Structures are given as structure tokens and as C-alpha cells.
Amino acid sequence: MKTILKAATALILTATALPAQAQAPADFYKGRTIQVVVGYGPGGGYDVYARVLARYFGKYMPGTPQMVVQNMPGAGSLVAANYLYNVAPKDGTSFGAFARNIPLISVLGGNASVKYDARKYTWLGSASSYEEDSYLMWVRKDAKVKSLADIQKPGGEPVVLGGTGEGATGNDVPIILREALGLNIKQIVGYPDSNAIFLAIERKEVDGRTTDLSSVRTNRPEYLKPDSVMTTFMQFGRATRHPDFPDVPTARELAKDAKSRELIELTELPYVLSRPYVAPPGLPADRAAALQKAFMDMWKDPDLLAEAEKLGIGITPIDGKAVLALIDKIAATPQVQLDRVRTLLDEGKGAK
Numbered sequence: 526m527k528t529i530l531k532a533a534t535a536l537i538l539t540a541t542a543l544p545a546q547a548q549a550p551a552d553f554y555k556g557r558t559i560q561v562v563v564g565y566g567p568g569g570g571y572d573v574y575a576r577v578l579a580r581y582f583g584k585y586m587p588g589t590p591q592m593v594v595q596n597m598p599g600a601g602s603l604v605a606a607n608y609l610y611n612v613a614p615k616d617g618t619s620f621g622a623f624a625r626n627i628p629l630i631s632v633l634g635g636n637a638s639v640k641y642d643a644r645k646y647t648w649l650g651s652a653s654s655y656e657e658d659s660y661l662m663w664v665r666k667d668a669k670v671k672s673l674a675d676i677q678k679p680g681g682e683p684v685v686l687g688g689t690g691e692g693a694t695g696n697d698v699p700i701i702l703r704e705a706l707g708l709n710i711k712q713i714v715g716y717p718d719s720n721a722i723f724l725a726i727e728r729k730e731v732d733g734r735t736t737d738l739s740s741v742r743t744n745r746p747e748y749l750k751p752d753s754v755m756t757t758f759m760q761f762g763r764a765t766r767h768p769d770f771p772d773v774p775t776a777r778e779l780a781k782d783a784k785s786r787e788l789i790e791l792t793e794l795p796y797v798l799s800r801p802y803v804a805p806p807g808l809p810a811d812r813a814a815a816l817q818k819a820f821m822d823m824w825k826d827p828d829l830l831a832e833a834e835k836l837g838i839g840i841t842p843i844d845g846k847a848v849l850a851l852i853d854k855i856a857a858t859p860q861v862q863l864d865r866v867r868t869l870l871d872e873g874k875g876a877k
Contacts, residue, residue, distance in 0.1 A: 550815040553617070554588030561594045562609060562621030564602025565689075566718030570740035571622050572596065573838060574652050574800045581829045585819035590618075598718055601689060601696065602627060603638050610641035613805045617812030620649060620804035625795040626697060628852045633867040643852055646803035647813045648845030649820040653739070653799040657839030659767035660698060660796065662686075662758040663741065663748060664733035665726065673758040673774070676709045684758075687722040687731040688714035697870055698735045698761055701792045702776060704869050705785040720744065726755075737799075738767065742837030761789075762796035791862055794855050798848050817845055 559582070563575045572594075579592040597605040602623035613619040630636055631643035662684075670676050670684045688696035699710045713731050716722045723745055725731050733755065741748050748755045760767060760775045767773075776793070780786035804816055823829065824842040833840050 549587070550617075550811050551587035553812065554586055554590040554815075556590075557588070557618060558591040558593055559583070559586075559617075560613070560619040560621075561592055562605050562613065562619065563594060563596050564598065564605030564621065564623035566596055566598045566720070568744060569719030570737050570743065570838075571602075571624075571800065573740075573743050573836060575622050577829060577832060577836070577838070578652070578802075578823065580832075581823050581826050582819055584826070585822045587815050597621075600638060603630075607638075607640040609803060609805055610646065615805045615807045617804065617808050617816060620647075620802060620816060622800060622802050625651075625799050625801060627801070628798070628848075629792070629795050629855055629866075630870075632852065632856050633863055633870070635867050635871070642806075644849065645806040647806060647808045647816070648848045649802040649804060649817050650842055650844040650848060651798040651801045652824065652842055653839050654841045654843050655762055655796040655799040656841050657739075658762070658799060659738045659760045659770065660735060660762040661738055661741075661760055661770070661773070662702075662733065662735045663726075663755050664758055665729070666754055666756050668732035670732065673779075676758070677707065678709070679707070681709055683709040683711040685711045685713060685732045687716055687725045687734045688712050689716050689718060689722065697792070700869055700872070701788065701866075702735075702759075702761070705788045706776065706779050706781075735761065738769070739838045746837065762793050762799075764793075787862060788865065791855070791858055792866060794851065797851055798843065801848065820844075 561575050561579050561582075563572050565571045575594050579594050583590050583592050597608060599605070605621055606623045606627045609619070609621050609623070613621075628643035631639055631641060664670065664684055668684065669682045675681060676684045686699050688699070696712060696714055699712055702708050703710045713725075716725060719736065719740065722731070722734050726733055747753060757770060757773050759779065760770060760773050763775055764777060766775055776789045777786060780789055802820060804813065808816075821842060821844055824840050830840060
């Protein structure tokens, strides 16, 4: 009798589970809310992209779910990366955005704070391939240093740049530039978010920062005016000069030898996935496919494109397969080069 009861119970449990497992995405998402996690505070570039996404994404999803943005800043978005990998629900109701260098940090290894494998996320893609953007060094015109030539002088006055937490792209780029190009850069890190750094620049606590053109267009468009208090010293993340800054050299142009150029090119690879979006690993295949399709379809929406143009953010999306191919390319880099980058970034941790 006990055997029969056990068998009957197992049959009932199996029958109960089957409808949920077989539930179509439209039925699953109807009436639900999808959480969009952003690894930075409100107002920065990643946040702006995510809030635009949240206004349109549900329209392209089966069941038209609601969308809600949740900011989760910390450790250069490592907090959000770990959350999405280990804690967020794996049922298709949560995905998010983190720093473009999060996959590189995973491939480099050796960071005890990394609790994820970048290859195992459910990759939706990136909102930008960076062909329309540029990572620029912005410096106050009234700073002690007046030009790129000034910070190229050995033993000269350093340019003082603001940064956020450990692992943030804005902190890593100056470290790479200092190593590859011999630039005299001093960093003041620990600002809570992008807006705090902008305020620090305005208060003259720091001379400037490195950040995306798209972020400046959205948050500080006055930087782009002819009478701006800011100037630009150089560009990063691009093989060629941005058309809006034809007189500002790229890091690749400034490399003095092959070794320095290799370092720059390797650390610029993540910029192709400039605004990455992932869901947790292990999602049901049909829901993962629905999220991936909606992600790519959404960026074609004419209302979204009009809003993006008004905000000054570029939309040049790539899909999840392209992102994974890029991560594989980074992983295929000779180990000696990966070790060099890891050593440099490790040296920058905790710098005040």
C-alpha cells in the first residue's frame, strides 16, 4: 500500500509540475513585472539607457509584462553582476546591465570579488557597439595642466581625475593610459556615482574624469558648447577618432611601441559591448529566447529611436551571440597579455 501511495503521490506531483513547465511565455509573462537591475546609481549613462529600455521592452515581450528599474550600485557594478548571476530569480523575471569590463574581469581571473562566469550568463546583447560613442578624458580649462603634452612630461604636474569604486571602467582606463602612454595621472576614487564625480569637477575637487561622450550629452551637455569650462585631451575605446572630435587623438595613435598598442587594443575590446544586458544563467529556453528577441526588436522602435536621439545616446545594438564571440576573443588573448592587464588593475585597487 505504501508503495502505491508513493507512486500516486509522485504521479500527482509530476502532473502538477507539467503545466508550469509547459507554460507558454505569453501566459507566464501576462500580469508579471520584470526587474531591470542597473549596476550604477541614478542619472549615469547606464541608468539612462536602462530607463529608455524599460519604457519599451514590455511592448515586445509575449504577455506585455510591466518593467521596473532597480539601481544596485557598488564596486564598479560587481555587486549587480554577482546578484544577477547568483541571487536574481532564474525564471525570466529579472535581467540587468553592468559595466562593459565585467566580462574582461571574469576572463582575467584572480579577483576574489568575482562570483560569476561571464560566459554562462543568458546574454541578451548590448545596446551600443560604441561606433557612435567615444570614451574621452575631460579636463577643466582652468586646471594646472592645459594640454595632453603637459601630462606627457616626465615628473610634470599630474592631471587629477575622479573615479567611483573598485573595478569601475572610469578607474581602469586611467591606469591603462598611465602604463601604456606614460601619462602623469592621479586618481581620486570612491565617489558613489557618476553625478558625484560631475559635482566634484564643478567644485574643483578634481580636474576632470574619463567618461563616455553619450553620458556627457545626457548629463552635462554644456561641456559640448564652445564656451565650455571643459576640454578634451584624448579618446579611448575607438580605433579611429570620433567625427565630433577630429582634433582629439586616440590612445592607439599615441602608443609609442607595439607592446603599448597591444595593451590598449586588448583593454578597448570590451567597448564593443558598451551597454551590456544579461539575464541570470539557467533560464527556461523559451523565456530566454523571448527576452533575447525582444531585446533586439525593441531597438528598432521609432519612438524609442526618437527619444534616444533627443537624449543624445547612440543605439547600435549587437545580440548575445556577438557578445559571446567577443568574450571568446578576449579569452583567446595570450596569457602573458592577460596577466599584464590583471597586474595593472590589481595595482589600482584601493588607490585613494
